[in-house]
Amino acid sequence: MIVPDNNVIVNEVEKLIEKYGSGRENLLPVLQDIQRKFGFISDFAMQEIAHKMNIHPVEVYGVVTFYSFLSTEPKGKYIIRLCKTISCDLAGKDAVANTLQRELGLKFGETSSDRKFTLEYCHCIGMCDQGPAMLINEQVYTKLTPSKVIEIIENLK
Amino acid sequence: MPIINDTVFFDERAHGEALEKALKMTPQEVVLEVRESGLRGRGGAGFPTGTKWMLALTAKSDKKFVVCNADEGEPGTFKDRVLLSEYTKLVLEGIVIGGYAIQAQKGFIYLRGEYAYLYEYLNDYLERMRKEKRLGKNILGTNFDFDIEIRLGSGAYVCGEETALIESLEGHRGEARNRPPFPVNTGYLGYPTIVNNVETFACAYIVISKGAQWFSKYGTEKSKGMKLISVSGDCKKPGVYEVPFGIKVKELLELVGAEDTKAVQIGGASGICVPMSEIDRNISFEDIPTGGSVIIFNQNRNMLEVLKNFMEFFVEESCGQCTPCRIGNKKLLEGVELLEEGKCSHKYLNELIELGKTMQIASKCGLGQSSPNPFISIVTNFKDEIMSNSIRGKNGY
Structure with a gap:
């Protein structure tokens, strides 16, 4: 993925402000859409949003860095979030975690150099009765086993 | 053991049509019906829903909001x-009923980012409701206007706290506010706002549909109605169960096919850990209150590892705004690590318990007030195991 140039961001922010409105209460939906489209929220994007919403860029930065699903650094096309909360842990999270790290060649918290995959841990995703579970972007995968994980990753590669 | 024959949620034929019924009543009558049912907030805190709605109804304002x-x-x-995802109508029309009861114009569903895959489905459902005149202008031909917007969260546990949630809706960091003022008079954008759990709205639907008396047949003196319980961990049949309030922990364990059980965590990470010697206790606001999380541990589980998992969770999810929660959770986690290494003296363990009790009093919101619960209950109930862990080294090996 190529880092978007600033004109694209200006246009996108303008479009989103038109869609949601320029009031502060619309900040999160705007940020979520920028995150979804570009894979991260750049310094320039934060400044542009702040300018259009008439708030200080630091306010925007404060919000972006508060929420774990928003990021200031580029993330992969596929963000894999493995649940590490207790029920998934009891159900065999460690074997799944090892498989993910080995197959992707990534440690948790890392993004692949081709920006295809980001591997992260997350907290409870509400699939406790069907663990171990993970999210890939907005899709949920349950009752994971090492061989199931290998198949899922192969399909995305 | 009471086998549950009556189901409120899982039998769709029993749901009835509550929206039609509510709109024929006055807002006051709707609120009084909910109050009479004894319905209490299903998120875990158990505030009486009727009282909350009454406060919001009587608050004077040209704008009011409902938040699910x-x-x-x-x-x-x-x-x-x-x-x-499966009983959508109960929830969404429950929100409309809440809106009518307090005379609000707009409702929000604050859907956690982890459930983003439900967004499209719910939006389509809302669109269908608008077409059927069950949402939007002149609902069911009356002069009541109300609409619902879905907002996504972005992966912050603390936003489940109602004032943090409102902060997030307003485009801020999800940091809890001081209460009072309460959202019922100073909520979203400063307007009167009710914030209720998903299950509470579904219950309100049932209350209106079946009547307060029918609803309050179930449960105990101070905890009326049925409760949805999410069961996971070491048992044969994990899943969602509908049980009357007052059910004993023992009965629930039998129901879900739990064998060789060592302990049950009730109320999630912020709940308490119940050892087998206390399974005659019951799930209710009088005894063990819960938002509905039950996690079962069998004899092979290491309780210190369980505790460490919970404390890591709180250290990461504390918003950092107030000191008791920000520093306290870190100290408790460090204590767990000392226990793992066999370096935590009994004296220091007692000091950590005292620290936990201080956090329960001094933290600003529910997160820090309840995060010491698993620490205190696990180290108290499993002291021998926890301390022998420390003598034998990591993981008890």
Whole structure:
């Protein structure tokens, strides 16, 4: 993925402000859409949003860095979030975690150099009765086993 | 053991049509019906729903808001996901009924980012309701206007706390506010706002549909109605169960096929750990209150590892705003690590318990007030195991 140039961001922010409105209460939906489209929220994007919403860029930065699903650094096309909360842990999270790290060649918290995959841990995703579970972007995968994980990753590669 | 024959949620034929009924009543009558039912908030705190709605109804303002708290982040809870995806009508029309009861114009569903895959489905459902005149202008031909917007969260557990949730809706960091003022008079954008759990709205629907008397037949003196429980961990049949309030922990364990049980965590990470010697206790606001998370541990589980998992969760999810929660959780986690290494003296352990009790009093919001619960209950109930862990070294090996 190529880092978007600033004109694209200006246009996108303008479009989103038109869609949601320029009031502060619309900040999160705007940020979520920028995150979804570009894979991260750049310094320039934060400044542009702040300018259009008439708030200080630091306010925007404060919000972006508060929420774990928003990021200031580029993330992969596929963000894999493995649940590490207790029920998934009891159900065999460690074997799944090892498989993910080995197959992707990534440690948790890392993004692949081709920006295809980001591997992260997350907290409870509400699939406790069907663990171990993970999210890939907005899709949920349950009752994971090492061989199931290998198949899922192969399909995305 | 009471086998549950009556189901409120899982039998669709029993749901009835509550919206039609509510709109024929006055807002006051709706609120009084909910109050009479004894319905208490299903998120876990158990505030009487009728009282909350009455406060919002009587608040004077030209704008009012309803918020459905679908930020179901408590570890081990998933009943709201099931309600939203399979019993959508109960929840969404329950929100409309709440809006009518307090005379609001707009409602929000704050859906956690982890459930983003439900967004499109719910939006389509809302669109269908608008076409059927069950949402939007002149609902069911009356002069009541009300609409619902879905807002997504972005992965912050603390936003399940109602004032943090409102902060997030307003485009801020999800940091809890001081209470009072309460959202019922100073909520979203400063307007009167009710924030209720997904299950609470579904219950309100049932209350209106079947009547307060029918609803309050179930449960105990101070905990009326049925409760959805999310069961996970070491048992044969994990899943969502509908049980009357007052059910004994023992009965629930039998129901879900739990064998060789060592302990049950009730109320998620912020709940308490119940050892086998206390399974005659019951699930209710009088005894063990819960938002509905039940996690079962069998004899092979290491309770110190369980505790460490919970404390890591709180260290990461504390918003950092107030000191008791920000520093306290770190100290408790360090204590768990000392226990693992066999370096935590009994004296220091007692000091940590005291620290936990201080956090319960001094933290600003529910997160820090309840995060010491698993620490205190696990180190108290499993002291021998925890301390022998420390003598034998990591993981008890």
